[in-house]
Amino acid sequence: MQKEEFITALSEKSGYTKEGCNDILNSLIEVLHDIIKQRVDLSIRRFGQLQYSTTPEHEGNKPTPGIKGSKTKIIIPETESVSFKLASNLRSIVKRSYSEDGDGE
Secondary structure (H helix, E strand, C coil), X not given: CCHHHHHHHHHHHHCCCHHHHHHHHHHHHHHHHHHHHHCCCEEECCCEEEEEEEECCEEXXXXXXXXXXXXXXXXXXXXXXXXXXXCHHHHHHHHHHHHHCCCCC
16 A cells, blocks of 8 residues: 555545645654654554664674685674564454465464
8 A cells, every 4th residue: 555545545534634634644754753763662552563672783603605614703783773563453463364365374
């Protein structure tokens, strides 16, 4: 689904105009941008969690090309990432629809 389709669906569901829904969505995106810049977590009950995490600097191995089993020790720098974890009520919908399609367990 693209942004315009989402705005149309939101407008139909909420009764607000498409322009109003577009403004709300753009404001939501700006707020999420600010939250990510501030490096804080966001939790919305029955929707999910946006989580900021840092992986500390650590030692790793880099394989040496052409020499089987040879590895060079390297330092992997600290990395920062943001992930989204879907709320359990929505995860169960995904699992249920996956099973109904015959692709799941």
